[in-house]
Amino acid sequence: MSNSGGGHLSRRALIAGAGVVAAGGLMGQERAAGASAGPSAAVRIGPGDVRYENLVRGNNFRFTGQPDEIRVATSADQVVRAVGDAVRAGRRIAVRSGGHCFENLTAAPEVRTLLDLSAMNDVGFDERRQAFSVQPGATLGQVYRALCAGWGVTIPGGGCPEVGAGGHIAGGGYGPLSRRYGAVVDHLYGVEVVVVGKDGKARVVVATREEDDPFRELWWAHTGGGGGNFGVVTKYWLRSPGGGHLLPPVPRNMVQHVVF
Structure with missing residues (x-):
């Protein structure tokens, strides 16, 4: 919930x-x-x-x-x-x-x-940016299922499927796969954010990790660059840095331990 x-x-x-x-x-x-x-x-x-x-x-x-x-x-x-x-x-x-x-x-x-933002829960792939897109209202369960079924990849997020992706990613995001793949924000390529300028007007800004992006510092701020919120994130783009997979592959096996 x-x-x-x-x-x-x-x-x-x-x-x-x-x-x-x-x-x-x-x-x-x-x-x-x-x-x-x-x-x-x-x-x-x-x-x-x-x-x-x-x-x-x-x-x-x-x-x-x-x-x-x-x-x-x-x-x-x-x-x-x-x-x-x-x-x-x-x-x-x-x-x-x-x-x-x-x-x-x-x-x-x-x-x-x-x-x-619960109703904003789409998960997909952005061909132009070559990155996976996740809206903040998607739960981690929805994200995992969509990424696994559609592309065979995942993110190193938390183990509870009912956690909202919006707050989880903005807070760093970590879980059982983090010792191998780091935090979710290590794979954050970009953010779509509603911000308020000096003129008092709200607007949408897209910030990515590209070196020539004029809003790159805003992207950096969403990767652990400081406390608090920098706007209202309406979409995340996820793509692992470097070559290889766009995101970590889905594990073949999972070991679960239940204590009664």
Whole structure:
């Protein structure tokens, strides 16, 4: 489940039932707010909505947020608009990708806009960048299954399939394969991030590890370059450095030890 708690039906089914249609893909390296070609607004859920209580409840019932609104986004364009609205209104934002969160990072009293990215859960391969793409709402289980079935590769992430890829990758990401392949961010090629500029406007920026990328430092910041968040990640691109496999191959065998 996600960091709202309450079981699978609570988040995924409610969001699916919201009737949101994903917006079109991004064009170009950077785009300002208002340039969306698809649905321009995320679903807004307020305290009076029947879905509100379920969506604010987390895995750790010690913490239950009371934000002014929950924005359920299905595209980077919708995230741009939600972030822009929150900035103009002076509302603090917390971002949730749909996985475990046992602290009050999304339920702190000062959070006034909760941005839910659970519905952004695509996993695929970007031919142009020759890298695997993972949206933040995909769970690790979804990522592992898609990468294994489609390409026979994997990432050295955690062992719990219900962890959200968004927070896991941004936090470094590690698991049983990390002693051999390092952390997930060691394989991070690029990020699509919604950031707010000095002008106060939200926009989408794509940052990669390419030496000539003007936003390379933003990519570096997402590989462990510092604490905190640098924006709202709406897509990760994964490709191992150097030659060989684009990502580590799926292990042939797994040894599991269960203690009763």
